[in-house]
Each structure stands twice: as C-alpha cells, then as structure tokens.
Amino acid sequence: MLPNHATSIRDKLGNASDCVGRCLWGVGAGVSLSDLLRGTTLGGRLPELSGRSVLIATQDQLAAGLALVELDGVARRVVICPPDLSSDHLPSVIARAGVDAIVSDHDLHARDVPVRVICRVPVTPADGVQRDRHATDWVLLTSGTTGAPKLLVHTLAGLTAPIKSSQHQGTDVVWGTFYDIRRYGGLQIFLRALLGRGSFVLSSAGEPPGEYLLRLGAQAATHISGTPSHWRRALMSPSARAIAPRYVRLSGEIADQAILNALKAFYPQADIGHAYASTEAGVGFEVTDGLEGFPARLIGARGEVEMKIEDGSLRIRSARTALRYVDEDGTALMDHEGFVDTGDIVERREDRYYFLGRRSGVINVGGLKVYPEEVEAVINRHPAVRMSYVRSRRSPITGSLVAADVVLKRDPTPSGAGSQIEDFKREILQICHAGLAAHKIPATIRFVPALEVAAAGKLARHHA
Amino acid sequence: MSIKITVISQLQQIAENEKKNLPPLTDDLVLLDLGLDSLAIAILVARLEETLGLDPFTESDDAFYPVTLGDFIRFYENAAQSRDVDSRQAR
Structure with a gap:
C-alpha cells in the first residue's frame, strides 16, 4: 500500500x-x-x-x-x-x-x-x-x-x-x-x-x-x-x-x-x-x-x-x-x-577530475555498455583462434569502439599469409555478426603474436 | 591510392557488412542519408585511421562535423595536406 x-x-x-x-x-x-x-x-x-x-x-x-x-x-x-x-x-x-x-x-x-x-x-x-x-x-x-x-x-x-x-x-x-x-x-x-x-x-x-x-x-x-x-x-x-x-x-x-x-x-x-x-x-x-x-x-x-x-x-x-x-x-x-x-x-589534474574509462574494461560505445569477456568468448569460437583480448579504442564519433587483439593457434603459412589473415578476419567478423549486437562487434581486429597475461593467469586488463 | 578512393572503398565495405545498398556516391550526398548509423560512421573513421594514418576529427583544433560526403572527403584531404606541410617543415 x-x-x-x-x-x-x-x-x-x-x-x-x-x-x-x-x-x-x-x-x-x-x-x-x-x-x-x-x-x-x-x-x-x-x-x-x-x-x-x-x-x-x-x-x-x-x-x-x-x-x-x-x-x-x-x-x-x-x-x-x-x-x-x-x-x-x-x-x-x-x-x-x-x-x-x-x-x-x-x-x-x-x-x-x-x-x-x-x-x-x-x-x-x-x-x-x-x-x-x-x-x-x-x-x-x-x-x-x-x-x-x-x-x-x-x-x-x-x-x-x-x-x-x-x-x-x-x-x-x-x-x-x-x-x-x-x-x-x-x-x-x-x-x-x-x-x-x-x-x-x-x-x-x-x-x-x-x-x-x-x-x-x-x-x-x-x-x-x-x-x-x-x-x-x-x-x-x-x-x-x-x-x-x-x-x-x-x-x-x-x-x-x-x-x-x-x-x-x-x-x-x-x-x-x-x-x-x-x-x-x-x-x-x-x-x-x-x-x-x-x-x-x-x-x-x-x-x-x-x-x-x-x-x-x-x-x-x-x-x-x-x-x-x-x-x-x-x-x-x-x-x-x-x-x-x-x-x-577518474584522475585529478589541478583543480579538476577527468574520466579515464571503466575499471572492469567495460567499453562504452555511444552510451551502450560492452563487456570485453562476452566479445572474447564469441571470437574464441573460431577454430584458428588461440585467445583474444578485447579492449576499448577511442572514437571521435562514439567515444569508444570495440577493438580486438587476436592470437592465432599457429602462424599463417608464409606463402598465403596475407590472404589467409584477411580470410580469418572476415570469418571472425561473420561469427561476431551472428552472435553479438552491432555495437559489440569489433570495429578493428589486429593479429598479435602474444597477449600479456597477469600473475593470476588472467588477461591483463588496463584502464581505458 | 587517393584519399577519395580509400574513403569510398572503406564505405562500401562497411555497407556490405551491414547488408546495406548505398545510393550513388556524389559529393553533395548527406552522410546520414547513406543509411549508416553513427556506429558505422565511427567504424569508418577508425578504419580510415588504420589505412591512412589520419584522424582529422581528433587532430583538428576546431570541432567540425561534416554533413556531406564531399565535406567528409575534403576534411581528410585537408588533414593530409597539412600533415605533409608539417613533415616538410620538420625536415
């Protein structure tokens, strides 16, 4: 009542x-x-x-x-x-x-x-x-x-x-x-x-x-x-x-x-x-x-x-x-x-505080939240992917965008490296399109040799 | 590749991913009439930064938000030109 x-x-x-x-x-x-x-x-x-x-x-x-x-x-x-x-x-x-x-x-x-x-x-x-x-x-x-x-x-x-x-x-x-x-x-x-x-x-x-x-x-x-x-x-x-x-x-x-x-x-x-x-x-x-x-x-x-x-x-x-x-x-x-x-x-500079990003690595894309773990789980479904790290990338249009660093299980064969990489990129994006809302799909994908892993065995997440 | 061609090819790729048909790409076409939302435009700007090494939205001192495709391309061309001038002066 x-x-x-x-x-x-x-x-x-x-x-x-x-x-x-x-x-x-x-x-x-x-x-x-x-x-x-x-x-x-x-x-x-x-x-x-x-x-x-x-x-x-x-x-x-x-x-x-x-x-x-x-x-x-x-x-x-x-x-x-x-x-x-x-x-x-x-x-x-x-x-x-x-x-x-x-x-x-x-x-x-x-x-x-x-x-x-x-x-x-x-x-x-x-x-x-x-x-x-x-x-x-x-x-x-x-x-x-x-x-x-x-x-x-x-x-x-x-x-x-x-x-x-x-x-x-x-x-x-x-x-x-x-x-x-x-x-x-x-x-x-x-x-x-x-x-x-x-x-x-x-x-x-x-x-x-x-x-x-x-x-x-x-x-x-x-x-x-x-x-x-x-x-x-x-x-x-x-x-x-x-x-x-x-x-x-x-x-x-x-x-x-x-x-x-x-x-x-x-x-x-x-x-x-x-x-x-x-x-x-x-x-x-x-x-x-x-x-x-x-x-x-x-x-x-x-x-x-x-x-x-x-x-x-x-x-x-x-x-x-x-x-x-x-x-x-x-x-x-x-x-x-x-x-x-x-x-x-937040960070203090002189008499003002400025926002630096989210503690948990949450990415704010145009006001919508993205949890990196959710996106990583989808990328990792690709059979050639060993692990991935999803992070925020600054955008002058939406504040932030989703960016992914991906480690492959094995290096692409030297002969077909370029096109193989492009194929993987396209396939990963297809999996993301099928499983994620548009703002959660990585805007950019980068293939890297390794990712930084913190002492506890988790991916090291830095503040945005 | 010229900046204009790069912009248009990136634009076409994004439209293709979103399964959108683009209207004829003329200079006076209003960007928002491309049927792309601000997320798509943000992705375009991010991919152009990767391919051209340029992000005039972040680099320019005056905030400017281009309305037409022609404005958008010129925004990038001008940024490329002033970068070239800067690098010549630095030499």
Missing part, C-alpha cells in the same frame, strides 16, 4: 484541467496529458494490474511512457524493458522480477504469466475508479557481464530527486531526448517533462536523426538531451539548424571538450550542461561551466550527493541511487557506508 507521504506521477500531474495544452508527441501521434488523466490506453483493464509486478514491453516508446503514467501507484512493481532486450533473456527477467502481468503493444510470447494486457494509443475515456494504492518499485535494466541484464530497483522518489522545482519549469518548455525513455538517461528527461509544466517530444527507434530533429523543430523544443554520440550525429545532419534549443544536456558518456565547443558554437543561445548519471548510481552531478571533467571540490563535499574516490574509481551516495538489485538486499550494490561504486576511473 502507498504510504501517506509517497505520491504517484498522477498525483504530481494534478487534475486534468491543470494539464491542458501539455502533450507527449510520438512519431505518428500526440497524446494530451489531460486526456490521459481522464482516460486509459489499457482498454479498461488497469484494475487487473493493481498490486502486480508488471513487465512493460512495448515496441513503441510512447506506449511505454503512457503505461508508466497509468501504472505508477497502481502496480506493486513496473519492470521497464529497453527496446533491445533479447528474447533469450526475457524468461530470466520475468522470473527474477516476479513478473505476474505483462503490458505490451504486440503479441508477446511469455509462458507462465497469468495476466496480459494490450496497450494502445490513442487514449480512450475511462472512469476515475478508486483503486488500492501501492508504492511502486521501478525496475530498470542495464547490461551485465555475460550479456544477461542486471535489474535495478528504484522508486519514483529516488528517480525524481535530482529534479529541482525551480529549474526548467516554464509552461513553454518542450523537452526532447535522443535517448529511449526506457533507459535511465531518457527516463530522467521523461520525468522532467512530466514534473514540469511543458510538453515532450519522444524519439523513436529506427527513426533517422534528421527526421527527429525536424519533429523537435516543429514542436519548438527548447530543452534537448542526448549522449555526446547522439549530439555528434545531430551536428552531422543538415537538419541540425531545425532546432534552436535554450538548453542542451549531455549524459551517458564522457563529454569531451570538442563536442562541448562544437555545441556552444552551433547553438550559441543555449545553456550547455553535461550530467554524470548511471542506472546504478543515479544522477551524480551536472557541470555547466562548458569544460570537460568536473570540479575537484565536488569530491568530499557535504550535500544531497556525496562522492568519494577509492581505488581510483568514483563512488556516489545519495537518495538518487538504485536501492538494490532486484534479487538481493542492497549489499551487492553499495559498500557498508551506502556508496555505490560507479566503476568509472
């Missing part, structure tokens, strides 16, 4: 009459928030979902967003599937999160889930039935070492804690994000739009960036967020001039000075901020001075968010972090003082 002090998104939105003129714009359709407060996209079946653990697995982003507004405060738990969740992982997500209902906009096959509800835009009118109220857990997915997702438990209070009521709250504010709202970074922007007084333009998977820019321009979007990779791609579009943002936000990857400068030059009227956030640690901070990295005084400062550095990596304690993984009690997520290890290695 909902404790007295907790509020749902609906409570925060107020009455339908307070939301007149506010819209969520998808690719084909726009939905008015006041219609949503007086209606449903769930065909009158919301009461069946009361108190349940509901998996939201839609193809359309807008459908997922509308379902979230309806379910918060009604479901016991919402499990938000990102668009690229592999169907192989679906059964384990359902089992680990105790899912007993699915909301989807398509025919989704999942055994042993008793309740299935189809959600559809447009909104149809519905009576405001009084329901039992629940403090809803929000479960977000993020990728894990073996490719299986990690499930993080958040609350609406924690997710909205970074959103300050004094900021970006004008009635003329129109938010947009290149992110999918089913990931932490995009969800932040969705909630900012809902808690503010303006509207929101959703992107859509597979929509060319130029077309999204035109839609943002058509709705006069003022506040736009994306990863540095999203923004580099936007600046390569002739439609980059279609928008005139007042606020440009970057998160999800290291923002380098080049992209910060390019955005300032291209949108001189805009305030530009880069935020540090992750699904596990929540929003850490936002930097608005136009420089890469962050001021050293943030470390050790008292306040809503506390940060420390241990073993070179940034640790964060705040009410914004996830509470726990769905199948444990929080001890695996936080240290005994409540700090979450972000795994991001």
